[in-house]
Amino acid sequence: MPKINAERLLKDLRDLRAFGAVENGVVRPAFSDTDMESRRWLAERFADAGLDATMDGVGNVLGRSRKPGPALIIGSHSDTQPRGGWLDGALGVIYGLEAARACAEDPATAHLAIDAVSWQDEEGNYLGCIGSRSWCGSLNSVDEAAAVGRDGTPLATRLVEVGLSDTPRLSMEEGRYAGYLEAHIEQGAYLEDAGELIGVVTAIVGIRGMSIKCHGAQNHAGTTTMARRKDAATAMFEIAHRINQEFPKLANERTVWTIGQATIEPGASSIIPGYAELALQFRDSDVKLLDAFEGIVADLVAAVNARGVIRVEAERSRPPIIPSIMDSGLQEHIAQAAEVSAPGKWRHMPSAAGHDPMVIHEKLPCAMLFIPSIDGISHDFAEDSHDSDIVIGGQVMADAAASILLEAS
Amino acid sequence: MPKINAERLLKDLRDLRAFGAVENGVVRPAFSDTDMESRRWLAERFADAGLDATMDGVGNVLGRSRKPGPALIIGSHSDTQPRGGWLDGALGVIYGLEAARACAEDPATAHLAIDAVSWQDEEGNYLGCIGSRSWCGSLNSVDEAAAVGRDGTPLATRLVEVGLSDTPRLSMEEGRYAGYLEAHIEQGAYLEDAGELIGVVTAIVGIRGMSIKCHGAQNHAGTTTMARRKDAATAMFEIAHRINQEFPKLANERTVWTIGQATIEPGASSIIPGYAELALQFRDSDVKLLDAFEGIVADLVAAVNARGVIRVEAERSRPPIIPSIMDSGLQEHIAQAAEVSAPGKWRHMPSAAGHDPMVIHEKLPCAMLFIPSIDGISHDFAEDSHDSDIVIGGQVMADAAASILLEAS
Numbered sequence: 010m011p012k013i014n015a016e017r018l019l020k021d022l023r024d025l026r027a028f029g030a031v032e033n034g035v036v037r038p039a040f041s042d043t044d045m046e047s048r049r050w051l052a053e054r055f056a057d058a059g060l061d062a063t064m065d066g067v068g069n070v071l072g073r074s075r076k077p078g079p080a081l082i083i084g085s086h087s088d089t090q091p092r093g094g095w096l097d098g099a100l101g102v103i104y105g106l107e108a109a110r111a112c113a114e115d116p117a118t119a120h121l122a123i124d125a126v127s128w129q130d131e132e133g134n135y136l137g138c139i140g141s142r143s144w145c146g147s148l149n150s151v152d153e154a155a156a157v158g159r160d161g162t163p164l165a166t167r168l169v170e171v172g173l174s175d176t177p178r179l180s181m182e183e184g185r186y187a188g189y190l191e192a193h194i195e196q197g198a199y200l201e202d203a204g205e206l207i208g209v210v211t212a213i214v215g216i217r218g219m220s221i222k223c224h225g226a227q228n229h230a231g232t233t234t235m236a237r238r239k240d241a242a243t244a245m246f247e248i249a250h251r252i253n254q255e256f257p258k259l260a261n262e263r264t265v266w267t268i269g270q271a272t273i274e275p276g277a278s279s280i281i282p283g284y285a286e287l288a289l290q291f292r293d294s295d296v297k298l299l300d301a302f303e304g305i306v307a308d309l310v311a312a313v314n315a316r317g318v319i320r321v322e323a324e325r326s327r328p329p330i331i332p333s334i335m336d337s338g339l340q341e342h343i344a345q346a347a348e349v350s351a352p353g354k355w356r357h358m359p360s361a362a363g364h365d366p367m368v369i370h371e372k373l374p375c376a377m378l379f380i381p382s383i384d385g386i387s388h389d390f391a392e393d394s395h396d397s398d399i400v401i402g403g404q405v406m407a408d409a410a411a412s413i414l415l416e417a418s
Numbered sequence: 419m420p421k422i423n424a425e426r427l428l429k430d431l432r433d434l435r436a437f438g439a440v441e442n443g444v445v446r447p448a449f450s451d452t453d454m455e456s457r458r459w460l461a462e463r464f465a466d467a468g469l470d471a472t473m474d475g476v477g478n479v480l481g482r483s484r485k486p487g488p489a490l491i492i493g494s495h496s497d498t499q500p501r502g503g504w505l506d507g508a509l510g511v512i513y514g515l516e517a518a519r520a521c522a523e524d525p526a527t528a529h530l531a532i533d534a535v536s537w538q539d540e541e542g543n544y545l546g547c548i549g550s551r552s553w554c555g556s557l558n559s560v561d562e563a564a565a566v567g568r569d570g571t572p573l574a575t576r577l578v579e580v581g582l583s584d585t586p587r588l589s590m591e592e593g594r595y596a597g598y599l600e601a602h603i604e605q606g607a608y609l610e611d612a613g614e615l616i617g618v619v620t621a622i623v624g625i626r627g628m629s630i631k632c633h634g635a636q637n638h639a640g641t642t643t644m645a646r647r648k649d650a651a652t653a654m655f656e657i658a659h660r661i662n663q664e665f666p667k668l669a670n671e672r673t674v675w676t677i678g679q680a681t682i683e684p685g686a687s688s689i690i691p692g693y694a695e696l697a698l699q700f701r702d703s704d705v706k707l708l709d710a711f712e713g714i715v716a717d718l719v720a721a722v723n724a725r726g727v728i729r730v731e732a733e734r735s736r737p738p739i740i741p742s743i744m745d746s747g748l749q750e751h752i753a754q755a756a757e758v759s760a761p762g763k764w765r766h767m768p769s770a771a772g773h774d775p776m777v778i779h780e781k782l783p784c785a786m787l788f789i790p791s792i793d794g795i796s797h798d799f800a801e802d803s804h805d806s807d808i809v810i811g812g813q814v815m816a817d818a819a820a821s822i823l824l825e826a827s
Contacts, residue, residue, distance in 0.1 A: 197641035214640070218687055229796055230676040231623070231701055231770035232606030235669065237794075242677055246658035253652050260644065267639035268651055269687045271680050278627055278678045278697040278735070285680075288687040292640055326687070361640035385646070387638050 011111035011118050011407045015400040018107045021054060022399070025087065025103065026095040034390025035095045039088035039130035039139075040068060040158065040167050047087055051102065051127055058110045060125060066168070066176035067148075068129035069140040074109065076122035079187040079417045081410050082373075083108050084126030086365060088134065091159065094194070094392025100380070100399065101192040102127045108407040112414075121414040122185075128365050135164045141365040143178050145372045181372060187417040188339050188374035189366065192406050194394055196362050198385025206401050207347040207355035208379030209340050212294035213333040213367050214263075214359050219289045219306060220326035221248055225319045227275060227283030238281055242273050244319035245285035248309050252289065255305045259298060263359055266291035266302065294332040294359045333367045339376035339413060346408035347378070350401050362387075378405060420520035420527050420816045424809040427516045430463060431808070434496065434512065435504040443799025444504045448497035448539035448548075449477060449567065449576050456496055460511065460536055467519045469534060475577070475585035476557075477538035478549040483518065485531035488596040488826045490819050491782075492517050493535030495774060497543065500568065503603070503801025509789070509808065510601040511536045517816040521823075530823040531594075537774050544573045550774040552587050554781045590781060596826040597748050597783040598775065601815050603803055605771050607794025615810050616756040616764035617788030618749050621703035622776050623672075623768050624741035626734065628698045628715060630657055632722075633729040636684060636692030647690055651682050653728035654694035657718050661698065664714045668707060672768050675700035675711065703741040703768045742776045748785035748822060755817035756787070759810050771796070787814060 028047035029037035037043045048070045055062035055072025062072045070087075074080060085101025105125035112118040129140030136156035142148040156164035168174040195201075200208055225241030249268050256266050270288035291302050310321045340357070347355035358379070366375040380402035383393045437456035438446035446452045457479045464471035464481025471481045479496075483489060494510025514534035521527040538549030545565035551557040565573035577583040604610075609617055634650030658677050665675050679697035700711050719730045749766070756764035767788070775784040789811035792802045 195641065196638060197643065198646065199643065216640070228794075229605060229771070230678060230699060231625070231674065231772075232604070232794065232796060233674070234606070234608065234672065235666070235674055237607065240676070242658075242680065243662050246655055246662065246677070246680075249651075249655035250659035253655065257644070263643065265640060265642070265644055267649070267687070267690055268655070269639060269682065269689055269691060270685050271651065271655075271682050273678065273680050276679050278676070278699050280678055281676055282678060290639060290687050362638065363640070385637075385642065387641060 011115045011411050013107050013111045013403045013407050018103060018400065018403050019396060021103045021106065022096070022099060025099050029089065032390045033095065033393060035089045035093050036091065037089040037093065038091055038159065039132065039134040040171055044088050045171050048127065051087060054106055055125055058106055059113060060109060063179065066173050066178040067140050067143045068173060069144060069179060070127040071179055072106065072109065072125040074122040074124050076120060078122050078185045079414065080122035080124055080185050081188055081190060081414055082124040082126055082186055083190045083406065083410060084128065085191050085193060086129070086131035086140070087127040088130050088132050090132050090388050092390055094387060094389060096194045096394055097387065097392060098131060100194055104192045104403050104406045107403050108410045111407040112411055118411045121411060123410055131365055134158050135167065138365055138368050141368040144181055145368055146180060147368060147371065186373050187413060188336060188376065189369045190339065190406065190410060191364060191366055191377045192402055193364060193377060193379055194382045194387070194392065195379040195385070196382055196387035198382065199358060200379060200381040201383065201385065203356070205354045205356055206351040206381065206398055207405055208358040209343045209347060209355060210335050210360045210377035210379060211340065211357050212335055212359050213364055214292040214294045214361050215296060215299050215332035216290065216292045216330040216363070217299050217303065218325065218327040219303070219323055221287040221289060221306065221310065221321065221323045223285040223319050223321050225283050228281040230279045230281050233281060239318055240281050241285040241319055242282040244313045244321055245271065245287055248313065248321065249287055251309050252306065256302060259301050261298070263361065264293045264298060265361060288326060292361055296332060330363065330367065333370045335366070335370070335376045336374035339374055342412045343376055343378050343405065343409040346405045346412060349408060350404050378402060420524045420820050422516050422520045422812045422816050427512060427809065427812050428805060430512045430515065431505070431508060434508050438498065441799045442504065442802060444498045444502050445500065446498040446502070447500055447568065448541065448543040449580055453497050454580050457536065460496060463515055464534055467515055468522055469518060472588065475582050475587040476549055476552045477582060478553060478588060479536040480588055481515065481518065481534040483531040483533050485529060487531050487594045488823065489531035489533055489594050490597055490599055490823055491533040491535055491595055492599045492815065492819060493537065494600050494602060495538070495540035495549070496536040497539050497541050499541050499797050501799055503796060503798060505603045505803055506796065506801060507540060509603055513601045513812050513815045516812050517819045520816040521820055527820045530820060532819055540774055543567050544576065547774055547777045550777040553590055554777055555589060556777060556780065595782050596822060597745060597785065598778045599748065599815065599819060600773060600775055600786045601811055602773060602786060602788055603791045603796070603801065604788040605791055605794070605796035607791065608767060609788060609790040610792065610794065612765070614763045614765055615760040615790065615807055616814055617767040618752045618756060618764060619744050619769045619786035619788060620749065620766050621744055621768050622742040622773055623701040623703045623770050624705060624708050625699065625701045625739040626708050626712065627736040628712070628732055629735040630696040630698060630715065630719065630730065630732045632694040634692050637690040639688045639690050642690060648727055649690050650694040650728055651691040653722045653730055654680065654696055657722065657730065658696055660718050661715065665711060668710050672770065673702045673707060674770060697735060701770055705741060739772065739776065742779045744775070744785045745783035748783055751821045752785055752787050752814065752818040755814045755821060758817060759813050787811060
């Protein structure tokens with residue numbers, strides 16, 4: 010089985026970090042000058058590994074193996090959050106590169122076809138997952154036309170500026186791939202807390218967002234008796250607190266929900282709120298549970314409306330993201346590889362954050378592996394993982410890739 | 419007993435409205451050019467009524483009766499909110515003028531000493547109740563030095579601009595006054611709802627403001643399990659909802675409380691709130707009840723802190739305003755006068771809004787009467803009262819004043 014080169018893997022990760030490094034983190038949002046430079050550097054690394062390297066018209070960097078299929082495509086994204094961690098995305102990209110190199114270097118696996126990839130804009134500077142969407146043929150032209158960067162630049166303008174507007178876009182080659190693999194830092198502390206080294210992802214959780222809008226009547230906070238009030242905030246507080254009481258009754262160990270925004274209008278201490286609004290988000294890999302949570306919200310809203318004082322509406326604030334189930338056969342290969350490199354120190358687990366496989370699993374079997382995040386910190390300059398954990402994850406990825414392709418061919 | 423001149427009363431109110439009239443309301447903030455013009459006009463009206471009229475160094479306009487005491491001083495403020503109602507303040511000022519005129523015109527009451535007054539800046543453009551505070555000797559030089567108008571002009575600058583910086587300030591003449599009377603629109607709908615015409619104010623309620631600050635830890639809303647979270651907003655919602663459940667158990671019919679502001683940081687749907695803050699205000703005429711409410715808040719905060727997850731602090735966000743108890747003897751005169759002009763259609767009631775008697779009652783016995791506000795609207799151009807209600811209130815004020823002074827002399 011292939012043996013990864015730990016020094017090379019870590020050096021490539023650190024070299025990639027140099028593009029946009031700030032403190033321990035990275036500022037390398039999609040389509041920034043720094044991002045484009047790093048993508049050209051990545052294409053060179055892919056070429057050095059014997060892959061046919063291309064940057065396509067949306068910024069995806071693909072390193073295509075010259076070996077015939079069945080192939081695996083392995084990677085992640087190399088763009089970052091506005092103040093991102095150095096491994097978020099980068100880890101999975103360099104694992105793809107290292108898996109391709111390690112397999113090529115071992116006579117027993119040198120015939121296997123491993124394509125490496127860095128998708129563009131997973132983090133949604135202009136349009137989340139635009140790279141994987143484009144490659145899968147699921148990029149909507151309306152969404153693309155409306156895409157604007159965080160700095161206000163339209164995507165179309167930025168594509169001209171970075172010289173990509175006339176560059177062809179790559180599409181998935183039908184029939185070539187046995188699947189897509191992606192590694193990522195956990196972005197939570199579940200593995201670290203359990204003293205484990207590898208997470209075999211079962212599914213990327215579904216996400217639903219709801220907006221709960223309470224309509225009352227603004228009035229003077231001194232002269233309006235309690236009996237006459239239509240205080241929109243009282244309904245908001247009641248519903249928010251009751252959500253936090255009712256959701257745990259149905260939740261499983263990994264279900265999460267968050268009320269991250271609350272607005273009161275007009276927002277003055279001497280004025281009775283005429284309007285109040287909550288943003289609720291919840292995530293789980295079980296659609297039935299997500300439906301049940303929506304039902305709880307509907308019941309709480311109905312109970313307030315039945316009193317006839319405050320009028321409350323609850324509606325979805327975003328298109329629901331359905332759970333993305335990872336391929337069980339591919340998971341099994343990763344699990345076996347994990348048991349070799351980290352015996353007894355791995356587990357199956359869902360991903361609570363979104364990743365490109367949410368897009369790709371509609372076209373290809375997908376699987377993901379996680380390595381531990383120190384203190385579970387993510388989307389922050391302080392995000393980090395131990396070198397030894399990075400190396401073990403890289404070996405698991407290479408082993409799993411070889412195992413999958415040896416079985417498939 | 420004195421008989422007011424309804425036409426004259428209503429004409430003076432409408433003439434005063436002309437200074438700053440916008441739609442049905444008035445824009446006449448304290449020390450504005452419009453306010454200063456209206457105060458000079460008022461001084462002329464006081465002089466026409468046979469009173470010795472003076473505008474003092476903070477803009478108070480006093481019409482002093484030439485009759486020996488014991489005297490009553492009757493009035494209110496003629497400055498307005500930035501977008502104020504036409505009767506808020508003005509009504510009480512013109513009632514004072516009309517009471518003085520009506521008593522002077524009746525041989526049975528012509529010997530009574532009634533001073534009319536318009537206090538300056540009750541509405542707090544530069545410094546709330548600066549006029550009555552100055553007259554009562556309770557104006558703090560530190561507060562005055564720090565006073566700045568809503569337009570950013572320091573008070574000292576504005577006093578120079580309006581020509582008052584070298585004008586003497588009037589002080590209460592010790593021994594002259596049997597008390598201070600003020601009429602005001604109710605600013606609520608309690609009288610209107612009950613079909614009543616006069617409110618005899620028992621007390622101006624005390625006001626307390628509290629700030630409830632919840633400290634948690636910001637984190638990723640997908641990857642942080644519920645068990646590991648320190649979501650500051652969950653504590654905020656719990657405390658807010660529990661306040662709304664617990665306060666009614668102690669409240670009386672006129673107690674009010676309001677959570678008018680809620681802040682969540684950072685305020686994004688995918689980020690667990692690290693900080694959340696509530697602004698709570700409550701009003702009642704019973705200090706013991708206000709203390710008990712603070713106790714409820716302290717208990718709720720302690721219960722959350724005892725769990726050791728979210729750290730909550732509750733503190734007073736403003737100096738407490740203590741309830742101002744109106745003089746029971748003066749109340750009785752107003753009640754008797756109300757029973758004459760509005761038999762069976764008056765009641766004792768607290769004032770839920772603040773007024774100059776909060777300052778003056780520390781020096782003189784005070785009483786207030788309310789007339790109905792249409793739909794309870796206040797601090798809005800749409801504020802209004804029926805002419806017939808204005809006239810009845812004016813007669814009750816004149817009758818009460820005569821009755822008080824006849825008894826005192």
